[in-house]
Amino acid sequence: MTVYIEQVRAMEIFDSRGNPTVEVHAYLSDGTVAKAEVPSGASTGEKEAVELRDGGSHLSGKGVTKAVANVNGAINDALKGMSPYNQAKIDRTMIELDGTPNKAKLGANAILGVSMAVARVAAHSKHEPLYRYLGGCDLELPQTFHNVINGGKHADNGIDIQEFMITPVKKTSFRDGFEKIVNTYHTLKKVIEEAGFETGLGDEGGFAPNLKSSEEALKMLHEAIEKAGYKPGEDIAIAFDAAASSFYNKEDGKYHFEGHVWDGDQMLDYYDKLLKEFPEIISAEDPFDENDWNNFEKFTARFGKNIQVVADDNVCTNPKLVRKAIKDKLCNAVLIKVNQIGTITETLETIRLARKNNFTTMVSHRSGETGDTFIADFTVATNAAELKSGAPARSERVEKYNRLLEIENEIGVEDERLAHFPNNIDMD
Numbered sequence: 001m002t003v004y005i006e007q008v009r010a011m012e013i014f015d016s017r018g019n020p021t022v023e024v025h026a027y028l029s030d031g032t033v034a035k036a037e038v039p040s041g042a043s044t045g046e047k048e049a050v051e052l053r054d055g056g057s058h059l060s061g062k063g064v065t066k067a068v069a070n071v072n073g074a075i076n077d078a079l080k081g082m083s084p085y086n087q088a089k090i091d092r093t094m095i096e097l098d099g100t101p102n103k104a105k106l107g108a109n110a111i112l113g114v115s116m117a118v119a120r121v122a123a124h125s126k127h128e129p130l131y132r133y134l135g136g137c138d139l140e141l142p143q144t145f146h147n148v149i150n151g152g153k154h155a156d157n158g159i160d161i162q163e164f165m166i167t168p169v170k171k172t173s174f175r176d177g178f179e180k181i182v183n184t185y186h187t188l189k190k191v192i193e194e195a196g197f198e199t200g201l202g203d204e205g206g207f208a209p210n211l212k213s214s215e216e217a218l219k220m221l222h223e224a225i226e227k228a229g230y231k232p233g234e235d236i237a238i239a240f241d242a243a244a245s246s247f248y249n250k251e252d253g254k255y256h257f258e259g260h261v262w263d264g265d266q267m268l269d270y271y272d273k274l275l276k277e278f279p280e281i282i283s284a285e286d287p288f289d290e291n292d293w294n295n296f297e298k299f300t301a302r303f304g305k306n307i308q309v310v311a312d313d314n315v316c317t318n319p320k321l322v323r324k325a326i327k328d329k330l331c332n333a334v335l336i337k338v339n340q341i342g343t344i345t346e347t348l349e350t351i352r353l354a355r356k357n358n359f360t361t362m363v364s365h366r367s368g369e370t371g372d373t374f375i376a377d378f379t380v381a382t383n384a385a386e387l388k389s390g391a392p393a394r395s396e397r398v399e400k401y402n403r404l405l406e407i408e409n410e411i412g413v414e415d416e417r418l419a420h421f422p423n424n425i426d427m428d
Contacts, residue, residue, distance in 0.1 A: 003030045003125055005079050008114050010071035012064050015040055015368040016396045017203060020064045023370075024071055024113035026121040028084055034124050036116035038109045039339055040368035046290060047316040049342040050100075052107025067110035075106065075114055084122040091115050091343035108342035115343045116374050130374070131407055134344075135381025140417040141174045141408055142379045143167060144401070145239050145283070145362065145388035146181050148188055149209070149217045150202025152243050153367075160258050161214045162243035163204070164221060165388060167282070169421055170235045174408045177418075178401055180228075182392050184236055188224035195220065203367040205391030205398075213258055214240075218278050225280075233280030237421065241285035245313050248289035255289075264288065264295035268302065275303060282421060285310035285335065293330060300331055308333050308421075310362055317341040319350050326357045333360035336384060338375065351382050362386035369396040376403035385419045 007027045015021045015037075022038045040051060052070070054063035078097050082090060094114060098106040123133035131139060145167045151159030166184055171177030188207065192199050197209035211217055218238065225232045232238070244267075247257050255262045262270065267288065275281055284303070288296040290313035300309045312335035315321040322334055334354050338347050354361050363379040365388065379387045387404075390397035408416055 001030065003028055003032075003084065004081050005029075005084050005118070008071055008076050008079055008117065010068040010110065010113060012068055013037060013370070015370055016394065017368045019062050019368055020059055021368065021370065022064050022067050022071070022109045022113040024117040026084070026114070026117040028121055028125055030125055032121050032125040034117055034121035036113055036120055036374060037370035037372040038113045038116070039366035039370060039372075040109070041337070041339070041366040047313075047318060047321060048102075048340045049108035049316075050102050050104040051109045051339070052104070064107075064109060067107035067113075070106045070110045071114055075110065079114070079118075084118050084125065087115075087119055087122070088345045090118050091345035095343065103342045108339060111342045112339050115345070116338070116372075119344050120374070129407070129410065130377035131380040133381075134378065135383070138383065139380050139411065140383040140385070140419050141404060141411075142363070142385060142387040143419045143421050144177065144181070144404075145386060146185070146391050147202075147204045147206045147241075147388065148185055148391050149221065150204060150206040151208070151214070151217065152246050155202035155206075155208035157208050157210045158212045158258065159214055159217055160242075160247045161217070161240050162246065163206070163241035163285075164214075164217050165239040165241070165283075166221065166225070166236050167239060167421060168235070169233070169237045169282075171418065173413050173416065174404055174418065175413075178392070178405070180230060180236060184224055184228040184230065185392050187228040188220065191220050191224045191227065201391075201393060204365070205393035207391075214274070215277070218274065218281075222278065222280065233282070236280075237282040238278060238280050239283035239285070239308075240281065241310075241312070242287045243313075244286055244292075245289045248292065264292065264298070268295065268298060271299065271303070275307065281307065283308035283310060283333075286312050286314075290314045293328065296330055297328055300329060304332050308360060310335050312337075312364075317347060317350050319346065319353050322350055322353055322359075326353075326359065331359070333362060333386075336361050336363045337366065338378070339366065344378075347378075348382065351384060360385050362388060365389040365397070365400065371396055371399050373399050373403035376400045376407070380404070380407055383419075386421075
């Protein structure tokens with residue numbers, strides 16, 4: 001029996017920040033149905049595919065009824081009758097239907113919702129878990145990075161670095177590594193409370209104490225790792241996402257960082273100070289503005305042999321921009337966000353390109369998340385090596401980690417392959 005797409009239907013739902021987003025249901029002729037929910041970011045790069053919003057006064061202009069209408073109208077008409085098993089053709093059809101370089105006509109949120117839903121419904125139709133359908137048999141559970149102290153656009157405090165993450169360097173299984181993170185996270189709460197600060201949570205489940213500097217946050221992390229019974233840098237390591245575009249001032253070309261106004265060289269010296277003071281830092285993301293490629297390259301040339309340097313806003317999961325990053329030796333790792341580019345096929349192309357050139361890939365959630373666990377399966381399927389999906393708190397974050405525990409259980413601990421850091425931090 002030939003199976004085909006009968007219908008794709010979308011509706012407006014809400015993400016973890018209470019903002020509207022798109023949910024898509026895909027229906028096949030054999031009766032299989034599956035859905036997907038689209039995430040949304042707060043710290044977004046200029047080069048990201050366009051997230052179509054309604055504008056106007058309703059829901060502060062953030063409604064997505066236009067994107068929903070595009071799914072229910074033009075996209076549904078174009079895909080009806082097509083095989084759900086040819087993901088590349090489905091995604092190409094939507095890209096051509098949109099006809100813009102950044103998916104501005106139909107909306108990347110509309111296109112991605114359909115792309116994810118079709119991949120999932122095809123897997124269900126074949127009675128396969130999504131990670132098997134997309135990846136086959138050569139599977140690997142990722143090294144996970146957990147945002148446990150929030151700053152920047154993710155919190156209302158005095159810290160300008162957006163994310164302080166911990167990752168389990170030494171582990172015997174995925175569960176073992178995740179339990180180490182959970183232990184450290186709960187210990188961190190006690191450390192923050194003992195220092196006299198509130199332990200409210202930021203967008204991604206990390207604590208958001210009203211600290212005055214990033215050094216304070218790093219000292220608390222170091223203390224929490226030790227008090228949890230682990231060795232900083234050996235058992236549990238630290239990573240950060242500066243999201244420097246959020247504190248870069250385009251008018252004067254300077255970085256307005258935690259009470260300072262610095263040029264690129266001064267920021268480089270500051271990062272040098274942090275890395276020397278906290279040798280347990282093994283990864284840094286977006287240390288400079290997305291258009292400040294020159295200083296970003298200097299950062300990688302100076303530190304890239306010793307730590308992982310991740311580019312996000314500069315490349316936006318876009319194969320064309322990743323090619324430029326590879327050519328310019330901008331970084332040694334790239335962040336992967338499916339909604340930055342808008343289709344599963346293009347995301348897979350970016351991952352293949354990065355890995356072919358010996359760059360590490362880190363799949364990422366967004367600050368405006370849903371309960372959809374697509375990226376957990378996707379990371380395993382693509383052997384992407386790394387995943388960041390927030391702290392072990394708030395269900396929209398923990399669902400991803402619970403899904404990885406389920407996958408580990410399905411594969412079997414005795415047969416699982418684990419990604420271990422470092423994956424590749426040598427630019428030569």
